[in-house]
Amino acid sequence: MSTNGNKANPTSHHAQQRAVPSGIKLPIYMDNHATTPMDPRVLEEMLPYFMEKFGNAASRNHPFGWAAEEAVELSRERIAKLIGATSKEIIFTSGATESDNLAIKGVAEMYREKGNHIITAVTEHKAVLDTCKHLEKFGFRVTYLPVQKDGLVDLDDLKRTIDDKTILVTIMAANNEIGVLQPIAEIGKLCRERGVIFHTDAVQAIGKVPVDVNKMNIDVASITGHKLYGPKGAGALYVRRKNPRVQLVPLIDGGGHERGMRSGTLNVPGIAGLGKACAIAQEEMPQESYKMAGLRNRLKDSIMSRLDEVYINGSMEHRLPGNLNISFAYVEGESLLMGINDIAVSSGSACTSATLEPSYVLKALGTGDDLAHSSIRFGIGRFNTEAEIDYVGDRVVETVLRLRELSPLYEMAKEGVDLKSVKWAG
Amino acid sequence: MSYSDKVIDHYNNPRNVGSMDKKDADVGTGLVGAPECGDVMKLQIKVNPQTNIIEDAKFKTFGCGSAIASSSLATEWVKGKTVDQALEIKNTEIVKELALPPVKIHCSVLAEDAIRAAIGDWKKKQEATKPAAVQAAQ
Numbered sequence A: 001m002s003t004n005g006n007k008a009n010p011t012s013h014h015a016q017q018r019a020v021p022s023g024i025k026l027p028i029y030m031d032n033h034a035t036t037p038m039d040p041r042v043l044e045e046m047l048p049y050f051m052e053k054f055g056n057a058a059s060r061n062h063p064f065g066w067a068a069e070e071a072v073e074l075s076r077e078r079i080a081k082l083i084g085a086t087s088k089e090i091i092f093t094s095g096a097t098e099s100d101n102l103a104i105k106g107v108a109e110m111y112r113e114k115g116n117h118i119i120t121a122v123t124e125h126k127a128v129l130d131t132c133k134h135l136e137k138f139g140f141r142v143t144y145l146p147v148q149k150d151g152l153v154d155l156d157d158l159k160r161t162i163d164d165k166t167i168l169v170t171i172m173a174a175n176n177e178i179g180v181l182q183p184i185a186e187i188g189k190l191c192r193e194r195g196v197i198f199h200t201d202a203v204q205a206i207g208k209v210p211v212d213v214n215k216m217n218i219d220v221a222s223i224t225g226h227k228l229y230g231p232k233g234a235g236a237l238y239v240r241r242k243n244p245r246v247q248l249v250p251l252i253d254g255g256g257h258e259r260g261m262r263s264g265t266l267n268v269p270g271i272a273g274l275g276k277a278c279a280i281a282q283e284e285m286p287q288e289s290y291k292m293a294g295l296r297n298r299l300k301d302s303i304m305s306r307l308d309e310v311y312i313n314g315s316m317e318h319r320l321p322g323n324l325n326i327s328f329a330y331v332e333g334e335s336l337l338m339g340i341n342d343i344a345v346s347s348g349s350a351c352t353s354a355t356l357e358p359s360y361v362l363k364a365l366g367t368g369d370d371l372a373h374s375s376i377r378f379g380i381g382r383f384n385t386e387a388e389i390d391y392v393g394d395r396v397v398e399t400v401l402r403l404r405e406l407s408p409l410y411e412m413a414k415e416g417v418d419l420k421s422v423k424w425a426g
Numbered sequence B: 001m002s003y004s005d006k007v008i009d010h011y012n013n014p015r016n017v018g019s020m021d022k023k024d025a026d027v028g029t030g031l032v033g034a035p036e037c038g039d040v041m042k043l044q045i046k047v048n049p050q051t052n053i054i055e056d057a058k059f060k061t062f063g064c065g066s067a068i069a070s071s072s073l074a075t076e077w078v079k080g081k082t083v084d085q086a087l088e089i090k091n092t093e094i095v096k097e098l099a100l101p102p103v104k105i106h107c108s109v110l111a112e113d114a115i116r117a118a119i120g121d122w123k124k125k126q127e128a129t130k131p132a133a134v135q136a137a138q
């Protein structure tokens, strides 16, 4: 009998037995595209609005209402300032899913007379894609632009796709899986020249990279608190007031709050927190993005210098500083997550999804199912440290090596079998 | 996915990881893929041609924690069984033993398929090289 790779105990160094370097608290959170922890300064800003200053911002006749309104208006200014807008152009919502819905459905209904064509891209968030799909049922025509291998849309493609019935282009600023930054300024310029409204889901970009609605010719932009160290359930929509003035049909009718575009009593603590989060981001973005990119590159080098056949998904050049999305060939993503269970990250593997479909974003880049299956998204954030990065790098490397010993695909590849040629039984 | 302790144990300490010589006449190799999610399992058995008892088993799996645990468990279960007894192992027993959630049932099916494929391969070899032994087994 000949055996190989059969050590008596192939797992002599898994999580439980590994010494944890000092200064690290487990589990480590490195999934900052899913959500970010709140910054303590944000919490501090919010706290008074739960108890002492509990008023309704729409109450015009007493100091309780005035205090709440003051907080709301300060937040509006802070958000506007971060993106180069004016405060009257900020509408508060419950988060980016609502903002995306309001932007797309609101524009579609308002400009229906003008045309019925909408352009988006295949790598958008579901909040955009499913909203567009919904509109298709009501007579709208939607073009889902493909992306190139690096994850970017092709501007010539976009140019060709705009026709005289196009009313809206909706393309995200930064992708939530691969962190790829779309050429927003170029898209904005093109839309402006063609008289088409441009919406961007800027959730992942705002507070991380500069976004300026005027320099970039953005007409409508979605924002959410919980991706920039603010609270969940608090979001905003930027809606341009002049050159051109954009109008929306509201999704929610009622008391006429938010200039009629979004009725409902405002979530004052959440709004105060969102504003504070934007103010902090404005102040700290230059140093912070430099630090994030440094940590990200450190993790990348730590992994890539020690493992062969690992592939970065999406452009490295046009990318959020805190994002790293890597495929580890021959290792399935869920099993890798299990091996590094003291680290919170996510995977594009089919095995991790309820539908057993690998990530549609990775597939759109032309990544094969096998590599989509092997992908891990690292989302580095404000509170990660160099020591954590080094720990994560070590854990990933050792787990990948262990799982490759367990992988029939790795063995076959080493034997020179062309995996694409294999016919699977079963 | 939050898994049962048994799945986690098999994942952390997989039993019988490895490979045997595919060309050995007494070795049966099953290589199967799951159409649902693209995972791949290789399960090998070494059978005593006199007794038809599976004396050794090895596996390698590219797949989720449930797939790794299912195949690890399958190698434990087939060892010491005759080929015919091993063919009676059902994926539902694996599901029960490992307390797999509904979305992970296909991973256990893959393990059952791998056992069948390995035995099928061994039988084919027996027919080709030692027809007498196969007849004795049937």
Ligand SMILES: Cc1ncc(COP(=O)(O)O)c(C=O)c1O
Pocket (backbone or CB within 6 Å): A033, A034, A094, A095, A096, A097, A098, A100, A125, A127, A172, A174, A175, A176, A201, A203, A204, A224, A225, A233, A235
């Ligand atoms: C790009 C993008 N758009 C929209 C959303 C939805 O945001 P929210 O959770 O605020 O509804 C998210 C977050 O999941 C996102 O990453």
Ligand code: FES
Pocket (backbone or CB within 6 Å): A350, A351, A352, B034, B037, B038, B039, B062, B063, B064, B065, B066, B067, B103, B104, B106, B107
């Ligand atoms: S092998 Fe893919 S879900 Fe189990």
